Amino acid sequence: MYHEHDANCPYCGEIITVFVDISQGNHHTIEDCWVCCRPIEIVIESDGQRVLRLETFTDDETVG
DSSP states (O other): OEEEEEEEOTTTOOEEEEEEEGGGOSEEEEEEOTTTOOEEEEEEEEOSSSEEEEEEEOTTSOOO
16 A cells, blocks of 8 residues: 655755555665655655655665
């Protein structure tokens, strides 16, 4: 099940809409920013019902 979630691009700072599949539980993915086209690493924590945490990172930051 996909949910819309707003996040800030760590490169350009623009707010982008991310479509999160909460049925995957905790995971990370990479999506390009719709504004500056740079790759954003997205860390998602989900309990299967809702997004508990969503953080964005540049490709040279440590994802944790």
